[in-house]
Amino acid sequence: MDLSRLQIAKQAAFDSYGNQHSECLPGTRIDLLREIEEWAKSPHGKCIFWLNGMAGTGKSTISQTVASRLQDQQLLGASFFFRRGEEDRGTAKKLFPTLTEQMVNRIPQMLPRVQKAMDDDPNISEKVLREQFEKLLLNPLFDIEQREEIKRRVIVIDALDECDSEDDIGIILQLLPQVRKSTSVQLRFLLTSRPELPIRLGFEGITDAHQDLVLHEIEKPVIEHDISLYFEDQFLRLKQRRSFPPDWPGAPATKILVDRAVPLFIAAATICRFISDVKWNPQKRLEAILTDQSTYVSKMDSTYVPVLKQLLTGQNEIESRKLLEEFKEIVGVIIILATPLSINSLSHLIDRESDDVKCRLDQLHSVLGVPNNFDTPVRLLHLSFRDFLLDHHKDKTKFWIDEKYTNQRLTERCLQIMQSSLEKNICKLPSEGIQWNEISNDSIQHYIPPELKYACRYWAHHLVQCTDLPSMMHNVYRFLQVHFLHWVEAMSLLRLTSAVSGILDLLQTAISLPQVEEEWSTLTQTLEGHSDSVYSVAFSPDGRLLASSSGDETVRLWDPATGALTQTLEGHSSWVESVAISPDGRLLASGSCDKTVRLWDLATGALTQTLKGHSDWVNSVAFSSDGRLLASGSGDK
Template identity: 40%
Template sequence: MVHFKSARWKKWLHRDSGSQNIAPPPHQADHCTNDSPASELASAPCASECQFRPRNPPPSQDLWKSAFDLLSREEQNALQISLIPSSTTDALNDVIETTKEKYEIYQEKGGIRIRKSTGEEINIRKISKKIINATLSFQEVISAGVACDPTGHAASAWAIVSLGLTMAKNHSDRRDALFESSEYLAEALARCAYIEKKICHNRSDEDDVVMQAMVTLYKTILQYAAKVMASHNMSTRGKLLDSVTATTVQYITELRCSIEKEEQKLFHFTQLQLLEAIEKITVSLQKQNEKATEEILTAIDDKLSKSLNALNLRFSLPISESAFWNSYQHEDLCLEDTRVQTRSQITQWADSVESECIFWLNGGAGTGKSTIARTVAQSFETKGQLGASFFFKRGEPDRCNAKRLIPTITKELIKQNKDLASGVLKAIEQDPQIAAKDVTEQFNKLLLEPLKSVAMYQSRTLVIVIDALDECENDKEIEKILQFLPRVHQSSNMRLKIFLTSRPELPLRRFFEKEGSHRRLVLEKVAEEAIREDIVRFLEHRFTEIGAQANTGKDWPGNDVVEALATVCIPLFISAATICRFVEQPGDDPVERLADILNNQHRYVTRMDKTYGPILDQTLHERDKNDQEKQITRFKGIVGVIILLSAPLTISALSEFVGIGARSVEFHLDSFHSVLSIPDKKDHPVRILHLSFREYLLTTQSRFHVDAGMMHNNITLHCFRVMSKYLKRDICKLNSFSTQRADIHSETTEKYIPEELRYSCRYWMFHLTQSKPSIPDAEILSFLEKHFLHWLEVMSLMRVLSETLKMMVTLKESIQNNTNPGLSNFLSDAIQFIHRHAQIASVVPLQLYASCLVFTPTSSLVRRASENYHSPWIHALPQVEISWGAYRQTLEGHSDWVTAVAFSPDGQTVVSGSSDMTIKLWNAATGELQQTLEGH
């Protein structure tokens, strides 16, 4: 809503309505004196000097002409040589269109807020709304007020509103003043036009002094317009634009002072009844056009939203939607009055222009790093400071490695600045497979180069939040991420910072010991008393909620119990959270559950024992020895599998995977809501709530210890059982060997490839290499000879065929010391088969049984094992070589001649140099591009 100095008018309206002599209000700004620059803009004597009334007041329709005649010749020339709209109507339309245009530009860059020098932010949408509302609300009045102005000087004043918005585009350091000057001038012009119509066009002899005040006011506005026009004209002839914006800021200060002075005179001589009428009609017109104004801006918002959605569709970047800070609604945030000091330090770092590029928050398991990260991410988002977020999590396919880190961050940053899109699209067009490349190359091509190409547009800092970097399972990827993160500071046109959390693992400690430009906060070094107070607040809050649900009474559990629990938990917030979840678990009295925890603390040694021990032991209560053994076996067969899965499974898929009925699985898991996330929806997976529970089970000396090697062995056998049950040729019943993968709907693959099979096909090799004791070679070979092509078909249908080569290479390397050559020979042949046929199989999966098989050398072990699976309509087989030749694969990526090739001393890496000024490092076994070095 537009406010036309209503506060000042109300001040006059509240005076004694019966008073005949209304004293003028005092000056409202001490700096508006006759000694200020503003005095040159308003040289008319003060009304109180009784010399204000002219002998021959101008007719009302000549007010702007009279004001123009009072200008100096230089000022008149500045206005006359400028490109002024032909009519006031054109000027008003131009203001609206310019405002819409500039609003759209800034909304395209994420709806930015511009910060003043005082630190206060101005909202572009709010200012745009005010300008449009002012123009719409008074369009009829303004047109009537200046329709008889033959020289079009009112139109020139309105043109300055548009000019200010235009100048703001290229002057980020002056945007706040330029935007506000346009807003202020629009309101002043609208206010004056309305007063002119209501007073001067119905004039009496007593109104001459009011008319003279209006002329002086118009003169002030025209002087401002002339100065801005003159400065702008100079800039177009080669003068520095910076000086233009600086003087414009000075002029608007002078204009404010002069308008305030003239309005004081105007209000002094204006009848009280007219002021009341103006106030009422002003409010009425504002409300009347509020909807129209909102519709104009909303139309732009909707247009940009659709444009952004269309843009996203053009991107082939696979992102991890589950890695966003708010992907899971149930995950906790810090209570409002906890972690106050830590959050304050992070906020100050983010807001400071001079602070370091990276803030590293580190601490041991369960100290609350992720909760703090989610909380500050929410705070940054609320303030418009969140650039992107990525929360790593071990055991989550899209979050346990860096494959989707850069694509996810890039897409999120595009929402903040659409100018990034062109650079990102260019990178994708140059290399459509960029999302599958090494994380460093992704960073350089998808993020750094586009960041360098965007124009400077914002004054605020955007923060990228990366949580739990230590849960990235590839140590080499962690090292690469740490190497390139500081380089985001090279993007001078977007102010980016990184908020990073992790455990203090060795690779991270070593890096930050060398990297000087970072700020570090160790959670364990926060004063113990502060941690205790926060844990006490958390426990009090949660027990109040639990007590209210269970009707335990308002005094439960009491201060002594809370203090005792805080002592047990310090410094692990996860301990406090886990105990509370255990106590509130339905089915038992929370008072008794809490008492059990407190009464049995003496039985446990470590803090993790004190947290998880009572929860696990509670499942064995009132069971005899044999029943306890069965319970523990069932626990390891279900929960032991859950903690080691590479991707979480739903209860139904988990049931099929482990071979236990869904009802039994669900019943067993019902006791573990305090340590597992067990969703109500059947299509949502079961997850561990915190990594510390997994680590506890793998290291504890209690009866609940899970042997990792043995459990991986069991999981591998589960994978083989599931794959042997489902795998077959044409599993999706396509009935055509020419069906392309792109034409197969996801509903089809989900129908015929159940979740447990998808998991088994993708992760069996990982579990096999972790198994102790190892799976017998004969068992592995038997599976591959029967189902190798079936497995490749499913991997192609799942769009992850590219993973199979590395899986086979890794498996071959893991069995090199085995005495049985049969499996090793088959794997060597399988690697050759994938090298040769992966491209066609990824496009048309069923060609594995047609062209791929028949064009494979006749001595191939894969071909011999799969003779029964080739396409039935192929009767005449082509002549092919007997064995694989030396050719394996074409390495593609250079854009010019390759001038040098070499192998690393260990034979693991191929290095190629090119005239395109790059050196590329390739994995010699898989052909995978590992790194690109530029600029040699």
């Protein structure tokens, strides 16, 4: 059985080494696990069971438990645990090849058709999701001969919301119900995710194919019982390692911790990791949690703020300021990285000593997976920590991370690392005609270490998310003028040639600003007034009005006949990238880098509506010919 040509995400399966989620504690989640098991075994169950809940409600732990139990009962078909920030697991590109490989190992009758799909198209793993799904999963299922006993298998897909493309999520939800046509294998899917809008909309289109359960709507006494059992179990383990009285920490203290954690299991887990850290006194850490009387607006605040405040305990103002700077520099980079890096690679990327990085991270074992091996990646223990640090509503707190500023610093460091390292024939190959398979991986890793590999692969990813993109472009131009071919050579050695065109497309989109290279002899007027670059202009249908948008966050209206400024429309909080005027000349739409589209009354200049929904810059707006529809284009794809 040779499936080596399938491009799979090697750490995505529930039982892989890189996917180490704990399972539900015995005695917890009893009714929930029973309901899922009954659905999995029932001949009349819906095709998809959607388990959704807000961050930290224990979705991945449940997925891990269900997958393990299904495997023990020979009911598991395959599993895929998405994880944002993990290169292979943060995208849907390898979802269906990965599921196919696992399915073939459990249902060998699928192999001939899968083998044929790979023979017919060796690049099937590179094709669009629909083609992958049909040729690797659906058609092989259809080809299995029907027997009296229908096989029933469940595929577990965890954290679908951590897939990086909303479009891909929608396509996946459209494709999965097609397996109901199979007469030989009854295939079902357990999907878990946060209840994000694109996923909710996707399920609205397949209402007949799914059932759902909302974790954060489970009755509070049930959640309190389960979290209380978790604390009791963790404290029992701690007492076995340390010399505490049998009744430590006491029912009142446990009750306070349970109340603080409910309904978030990640809150309970973080508190326990914080208290149990072997480098600290558990009693003092427990007291720090119990005596923290700050008012918090969310459960995540009440979980993470006390943990982070301990970093500053006992420090004077100067020391606290320095610790905060180092925290933002080191942890800010870790949570922004496109894929995890080791302490050694991080130290090169941020230009700090490895021991200094390790020293700072050793205080954060309750929120980060910090290995003792300096060459093993540092990982977030839960995505909610990243969400907490980047929440723009917390931009006045000590620990808030400025995402755009951190991306700018990462871009600068990536460019510096590439400029100092890339050169012609970087691997010192004996001849230019050498075949790729003649180059040893050890040689590539020696000359292109992880931090340089990361810089080559992701510099543009960080560039387009910078605070001040125009100011960065000078450095980018200078780098490309000298090192473009060196960069392409390195990407080729890393087997990332296919990513080069995507990076160039991304770069072209980022810098496609209007440029005028020669003067027009028909110039009649120069309209001046904006204090930054002008990105878009539009005439009204009758030609009596001209609108212009600018990086100064305004839209200005001009009389083309006289050149006079008639109105300035203010309201956007970032560059205004595009303007459009409705066919009847009554409305103006503006799209901005503040991720909104705004509608204005041209007669009065009043703001009539603010349209929100995009998660990245809005680059373009356009009215339909009848004025009844407005379209907007954004960097959120």
